[in-house]
Amino acid sequence: MTLRLEHDGAVAIVTLDRPDRRNAFTMAMRGEIATLFDNLAQDDGIRAVVLTGAGGHFCSGADTGEMGAADSAAFLKRMRALHRMIRAIAATPKPVIAAVDGVCVGAGWSLALACDLILASPNASFAQLFGRIGYAPDAGAIWQLTRLVGPMRAKEIVYSGRTLDADEALQLGLILSIEADRPIRDAAIDLATRIAQGPxxxxxxxxxxxxxxxxxxxxxxxxxxxxxxxxxxxxxxxxxxxxxxxxxxxxxxxxxxxxxxxxxxxxxxxxxxxxxxxxxxxxxxxxxxxxxxxxxxxxxxxxxxxxxxxxxxxxx
Incomplete structure (x- = not known):
């Protein structure tokens, strides 16, 4: 199982569950995540959603191991699946909270940016690494980063491909808080539970x-x-x-x-x-x-x- 859904009262907890690959998502997972969030959007029993990863990491992006050589038509199919997944998260009418531990890079960072709020553990790290493989950021990352930190800082983050630690992410306003006193999953569920009590x-x-x-x-x-x-x-x-x-x-x-x-x-x-x-x-x-x-x-x-x-x- 690569995607796990749990319930805690009116809160749904969605866990990316490929710890051996730092929760990199496959092509199949793109469709599964999109369908799951579409269903959560229609579920009146769910009032808030937590998105997190298993094994001490959030998400290392798309699984490059299954890409291989492909023509433009195959890449367009992947992009459509990627965009459907990101849109499903962003369009969910309930508050969505990302609980980030460990690695949160590439399109994995885009998953977090598509959420309403991001909580991070002290060892969380963020990066746009696409330049290392000759790609530009995708899944809406440039649009999201520009809104949050402005075009100049967003360009520096993308062009350099450097890693931001949790402290810098907090300083730049890319995360809501650093949760050092308890597991990040618990902190996110507590916040989601409080939000779920609202109108x-x-x-x-x-x-x-x-x-x-x-x-x-x-x-x-x-x-x-x-x-x-x-x-x-x-x-x-x-x-x-x-x-x-x-x-x-x-x-x-x-x-x-x-x-x-x-x-x-x-x-x-x-x-x-x-x-x-x-x-x-x-x-x-x-x-x-x-x-x-x-x-x-x-x-x-x-x-x-x-x-x-x-x-x-x-x-x-």
């Missing part, structure tokens, strides 16, 4: 807003526009969510942010599209689909969202 829909919406911080300020405010009015209708605002036990299935789609915020408007030709809040600039949406309410027309020809009267962004 789940509000946390999911907050996570979406954090991801929207790459937008312009005005675009971000458009995205934020409906969050509080929406949350005011949920059990989270009423204080009805289970706080110290696994959550019960939701009884209404109104408490599901990924259903209730999919507000569609008619474009006059039978097709439909979301309003600014529901469609970040540059993203795609499956159309056509029937809107749940008629489009409101304001100012003679300007269309607005049927639910909130927000003018439609022409860039959306």
């Amino acid at each position: 789940p829909v509000a946390q999911a919406m907050s996570k979406q807003l954090f991801e929207a911080t790459t937008l312009s300020f005005d675009q971000f405010l458009d995205r934020e526009f409906l969050v509080q009015p929406f949350l005011a209708t949920t059990a989270d605002h009423r204080g009805d969510w289970p706080q110290r036990e696994t959550s019960a299935p939701r009884t209404s789609s109104a408490d599901n942010p990924f259903i209730s915020l999919a507000i569609m408007i008619s474009m006059g030709n039978g097709a439909a599209r979301p309003c600014q809040f529901c469609c970040p600039s540059g993203s795609s949406w499956s159309s056509p689909i029937s809107p749940p309410a008629p489009t409101t027309i304001i100012g003679g020809s300007t269309r607005s969202c049927a639910a909130c009267s927000t003018p439609i962004s022409t860039s959306c």
Whole structure:
């Protein structure tokens, strides 16, 4: 078994379990990790996730032993599987905490960076080693590092390929804390348990807003526009969510942010599209689909969202 799933109340613990290879992930594991996180995202009994590694290490990246010589088509297949795995972790609507011990390098570091929070043991080490084999970092590493430490420091880390210890990672803001007094796994589970007691829909919406911080300020405010009015209708605002036990299935789609915020408007030709809040600039949406309410027309020809009267962004 190369991937282990355990439960501690409302917390799921996902362990990369190839200690003989410092938990390097295989092609098969890419699909297994993606499917597992997709399933956790849909499981109402899970409120937070811990991702860690077995045998004193987090992850040494992709298993280069199974790469060998391959043509471009084979590499594209690997990249698709890699990106599906990273997207599944990053898109999980529940908080995900990486518990890093020992080696965390290459695409293994990307796995940790795709999580919401990273806790590290004193002997954790981080590096982007792709240059040693003539590759550039993948799995979103450059995008993540640039957001966290700025482009100049990110370039230095990538170009040099040097190793960062836990102290430097903490100083740069690449990890949340160094856990020296207890096993890193226990520290991560304790934090996840505390987070799991919070309002789940509000946390999911907050996570979406954090991801929207790459937008312009005005675009971000458009995205934020409906969050509080929406949350005011949920059990989270009423204080009805289970706080110290696994959550019960939701009884209404109104408490599901990924259903209730999919507000569609008619474009006059039978097709439909979301309003600014529901469609970040540059993203795609499956159309056509029937809107749940008629489009409101304001100012003679300007269309607005049927639910909130927000003018439609022409860039959306």
